[in-house]
Amino acid sequence: MTGPASFSWPPAPIRTARLVLRESEARDRAAFVELFASPEVRAYLGGPHPRDELERAVPEVPGRRPGLFVVELDGAVIGTVTLEQRDAERPGRLRPDGGCTELGYMFMPEAWGSGYAAEACSAVLDWYADALPGEPVALCTQVANAPSARLALKLGFTEVARFEEFGAEQWFGVWRPVVPHQR
Numbered sequence: 001m002t003g004p005a006s007f008s009w010p011p012a013p014i015r016t017a018r019l020v021l022r023e024s025e026a027r028d029r030a031a032f033v034e035l036f037a038s039p040e041v042r043a044y045l046g047g048p049h050p051r052d053e054l055e056r057a058v059p060e061v062p063g064r065r066p067g068l069f070v071v072e073l074d075g076a077v078i079g080t081v082t083l084e085q086r087d088a089e090r091p092g093r094l095r096p097d098g099g100c101t102e103l104g105y106m107f108m109p110e111a112w113g114s115g116y117a118a119e120a121c122s123a124v125l126d127w128y129a130d131a132l133p134g135e136p137v138a139l140c141t142q143v144a145n146a147p148s149a150r151l152a153l154k155l156g157f158t159e160v161a162r163f164e165e166f167g168a169e170q171w172f173g174v175w176r177p178v179v180p181h182q183r
Helices: 026-037 051-057 116-131 146-155
Strands: 019-022 068-073 076-086 100-107 137-142 158-165 168-175
Touching (some): 019 116, 026 051, 026 076, 068 116, 076 116
Antiparallel strands (some): 076 100, 137 168
16 A cells, blocks of 8 residues: 555454454455455445456465555454555545545455444454544445445444446545544
């Protein structure tokens, strides 16, 4: 990750009450293919990718890049959480120059509704706040994706803007970490 928000990578695995968040490994390849091929997972993310194309294109160690956490439950991959630089040319800004870090996530349908996304995203935001104190994070989701919008509010994001992008109305929010007052 480059730009205003850069951090050392990879961190030690993050452990929550139920989950482990870690860097990607070769054993995660099938789960990445499944996430990107799933019509349910990709419903608000541009649609699923053809499985045969993914089988050819996904590298042996998928998603090995700064800011991508694999989310594991009892040894099985249930999703991913990402922190990535948002393209400054896209609508939605936290700074005049347009650069900002954006939170993203994808979870297997069988993991939906159990609070795993909230638990994993909250842990990543806490890690980020420690790595880059005071640095805000953006989140963008389609207004039609009600579960994602609810999760954003639960995580403490506040709406900054709405705009049309990718043929749909988008909700754009910001999360600002609590910075302890210096004495």
